Amino acid sequence: MPRVKCDHCHLEYDEDIMIKEDSLNFCCKGCQGVYHLLKDDGLDSFYDKLGNKSIAPPLQVDSDVQRFDTKSFEDNFIKTTQEGFKRVDLIIEGIHCAACVWLNEKVLYDTDGIIEANINFSTNKAKVVWDEEKIKLSEIILKIRSIGYNAYAYDATIADEKATKSKRDFFIRMMVAVFATMNIMMLSVAKYTGFFTGISEEVRGFIHLGEFILATPVLFYSGWIFYKGAYFGLKNRILNMDFLVSSGATFSYIYSLYILFGGKGESYFDSVAMIITFVLVGKYLEVIGKKSAVDTLDKIKSSIPLEAVVIEDEIKKVLPINSVKVGDIVELKAGEKASFDGELESSSASFDESSMSGESLPVDKQKGSKIFSGTINCEKVIRYKVSKTYEDSTLNSIVTLLEDSLSSKPKIEHKANEISKGFSLAILSLSVLTFIVWYYFGIDLGFDYDGANHFEKSFIVAISVIVIACPCALALATPIASLIGISELAKKGLLFKEAKYIETLAKADTLVMDKTGTITKGKLKVKKARILDDNIHKLNLLYTLLDSSSHPISNSVKAYMKENFKLETKQLFDIQSVDAKGVVAKYKNLDGKLFKLLGGNIKLLRDNNINYKFESKNSVYLFAIDSKVIATFELEDEIKEGAKQFVSNIKKLGLEVVMLTGDNESTAKKVASSVGIKNYVAEVNPLEKAQFIQDLKDKNRNVIMAGDGINDSVALAKSDVSIAMGNSADIALSVSDIVLLNNSLNSLELAFTISRRTYKFIKQNLFISLLYNAITIPLAMAGYVIPLVAALSMSLSSLIVVGNSMRIKLRK
Missing domain, CATH: 3.40.50.1000 (HAD superfamily/HAD-like)
Structure with a gap:
């Protein structure tokens, strides 16, 4: 196939993918847009200066943001809150720790026009509420991209695919680090054995070279996520945990390069690899812990049917659940789960409602009975009329409520975040201070550090302070416990x-x-009924008045009347509900005469100047037409x-x-x-x-x-x-x-x-993380901890917090 040169970037592309415009050819819309931008601004002399040289085509990453402002996107993904603001659920791509969540939330909250931004640490799902008069969704997406992350509309299928891909990438980086570190450890055994048995400088040099070859991919490939997080944190003037990990490993790597190329002392390539590896392994185990906490949500979501059989003119059609409308007739086979709320059209049915009510026995339904989404049809093929779309259904409401609760944060978490804001800066300052005190004031506590010189000792101690500090455990203390508590x-x-x-x-x-x-x-039963006037016409009026109210007392009396009399409804008007008293309505007979109907307690009758003596220790319902009492009912409700x-x-x-x-x-x-x-x-x-x-x-x-x-x-x-x-x-x-x-x-x-148990564990986690830092940081400053042990203990602190939170599940 012939290839054509782009008139902007001068790169060659197949002719069938070129964008043609008059006599111009472009490889993509990005090049086409930049060409016209330069032309309109009088900067087309750029192409004279470019000559025949080619340039990279413009990145497409920002050219797609306009779709977030389109009507079709809004219809599919954006909702309007009760306050009139816009809300969207996004997946934030690139989040790998609690600090990432904090960074994204801080940047979004500091953006004018954003009302709320809550990110679920376990699923990377963000709930964003904004004022569209101040900011567009496309601008929010660009803001997220500016700090090194990407965002796209939440779609369960796409989200699962991307999450799987991200997890696979994380796993590969971790395994590269583990493989390289295990080999470095074998070389380290030879190096440290040489201290006691003797080792030549040439052999030592080869060992250092081997460690360098193995440590380099660990630092720059496996550890890339920490560099990326640190870069975008610094870009937004934030020192995060990624900065502590990457700076500790980088300083050790640079010093080891100095030793490799002729400096005196010992290299610390093994510490570099182990710092990255231990933190990555800790993060991966943390992900596994979080995954077990959201299994409940996954189980609910995975059970939602994706299609429904809709009956139109006795023709069956299989439609996606989002395409089914209110009023459609849906067919459900035995064993299938209802996707929508509705009313039973078939004569009878039996439903398993255990997922909603916890009741293990099937519930019998009659024609007109309510069907709830998420419940299972037990016996036969039935049909029901949809009363709520899938989006408004009970099952989807449960999923939405659960996801929103996992995204929100208790007040105590905001307090923890306030503490952790200046944590990294404080640790970096302590590290620099430690180096100065050790090096310039000549502190030497007698620790040998494998023959290290004075500068080397000072440097190692300072690195240990950076590595051992763990803001991640502090940031993780509340969300992981809340996540497990909400799940339970x-x-x-x-x-x-x-x-x-x-x-x-x-x-x-x-x-x-x-x-x-x-x-x-709440299921009142008529204990005693007195029908003072058994005129069937008057009883029909009573039945009609009862039918106009949804109060439990009215429903119970209505059920009693339906069971004992053959009644029908009449036409009432001016129906009014009187709070805590009953219902008032009017009826006009064939002669045009008006009647006032009263149904409720004794207070309602007295308010309408009906002096009727009636005493009972039970709930009562009195029915009167004009000023005459027609029937009285005494009801009793069973205590749960x-x-x-x-x-x-x-x-x-x-x-x-x-x-x-x-x-x-x-x-x-x-x-x-x-x-x-x-x-x-x-x-x-x-x-x-x-x-x-x-x-x-x-x-x-x-x-x-x-x-x-x-x-x-x-x-x-x-x-x-x-x-x-x-x-x-x-x-x-x-x-x-x-x-x-x-x-x-x-x-x-x-x-x-x-709730009390979860809150207790939140406080325990905060205490553990603060106590850990209070003990280990002074130990590191005093020189008792080498970088290798510091990296291991930092990872362990996060895992202890996760493990402690898992104990919430152990309640009997």
Whole structure:
């Protein structure tokens, strides 16, 4: 195939890939763009000066950033937050340690227009929120690239491929280092044996040469990631752990070159190789530790079906899950997992909901029943109507919540990051000071260091100070424990929207609980019913009014009426829900006469001037048409199994338990005394609940609120941490910080115990890392540690932190 020369870079390319423009030829769009830029700016004389010489074509790395600002990219990857800002999930390529995460977050947070930047250390996934009026996404991508990393939109398949490739590259670099270091160690055995048996200068020179040949690829190939990290850290005026590792190894390498080419003393090529190797091996083991912590998330994500069978005009079509719309009819075979939330179209079905609720027995469904994504069809082929797209589905919401929680950080981590900011600079300063004191003040503690001279001793001690310091253990202390804690909580059916709630929950002193659906099962049963007027038309109106409310009491009475009467719904209008009292509506008969319908508690009737005497220790529902009571119902709610033991255990943790309910005084007192709660407040509306929470906070109480209804949503939003039970209303879920998938009080107790355990291990990790540096740095400054041991101990400090964090899983 004929080859053509590019009119910009003068390199030759196959004719079929050339970009033709009139009489001009370009090898790529980059060359075409630069050519016109020079032309428009009057700089086309550049080509006269270039003559026939060729130049490298412009890098394409930045020419693709415009796609991040396109409408198609926004539709696929960008979301809008409630505050009106833009949000995107990115994969940051090139991150290999906690310091890399810190560097990227610092640079992004310092960029005007970026509201939030949280990076998940385990998956390199970044959650970025920005103000599009101040900055474009393409500018954010360029900012990330300017510090030596790359970013692209998060896509599960691409992310896994790149992560595998990155891990393979890391493994190859590590194995090169391990192979070379093992051979250097064999040469070192010969060299150190020669000290005792005698060795000629010529043989020693050959040994030094062999060590140089083996150490060089270790330093410049295996250790390249540390040089890269150090360069971009310095470029942004940050001294990071990469700088400490690379500078320690480089100084040892330069000094060893001096010895190799005629200087007196011993070379330290073996220390160079071992510093890089030990740190790389430590990092690799750290990656393995992190991987085991995110297995829960991987397991959930891997179980998501990628396609669905959609029925259109009785024709089956296999579509990607992202292409299925609300209202589509989906067919599901026995054993298959639902990808969407929906309503059952078939007459009946049986679903395994253990992944959502923890309930091992299959749940029977009837036509119209809700189907939840992530649950498994047990018996036969069924069809259901999609009510939520995959993006809004329960299963995807769980994955998103879990990923977001792994990306967020507790307050204590921000404090640790503040400590580690100046750590590297302090260590470098201590290293220089150590060298000056040892060399210029003539300190000699009698350590032989294999016959090293005074300068050599001073140099080795200074290098040891640099190498032994470990800011990585400090930076790793909180995220690795939080990661494992969040993972363990997820296994128990607890989804934390942000990791910071672990710390808040651990410090909590007050737990406020709703009654219905939280302490009780929320499945009220009609204990006693009195139908004062059995006119079927009036009962139909009662049934219609009940059908207009989603309150647990209304649902229970509705179920009772449906079971005992054959009823149908009528047309009502002006339906109004009255907080903590009931529902009011109007009905017009065929003659045009208006009737006022009331359904609720005794307060509702009294507010509408109906004086009706009715006393009961249970929850009640009264139905009246105009001023006449038609029916009364007394309902009782069963207390959840283990509720009394739960309250007792929570009190042992040092928390005060308060029950807050809109139910009547007698029912509230009965439930509270049954489970051992002394402090309760009854007959409060949603605003009064919220004010009660605010009053506690005004007394400097750390308040946790657990509830499940719409009437709890305001109070949940007011609390320090809000917990929604698994059967909660959508609005309660949206304002909650923690979601209990299985609706169990045992899970609620685990939320407190695992959070406290995780927070305890975070503090332990910080103590370990600070104690390690407090002990080892003075030892290194005093000359008790050689660089080789320093590198090994630095890696071990990080692994100790990871290993200690893994103990969170050992809780019985």
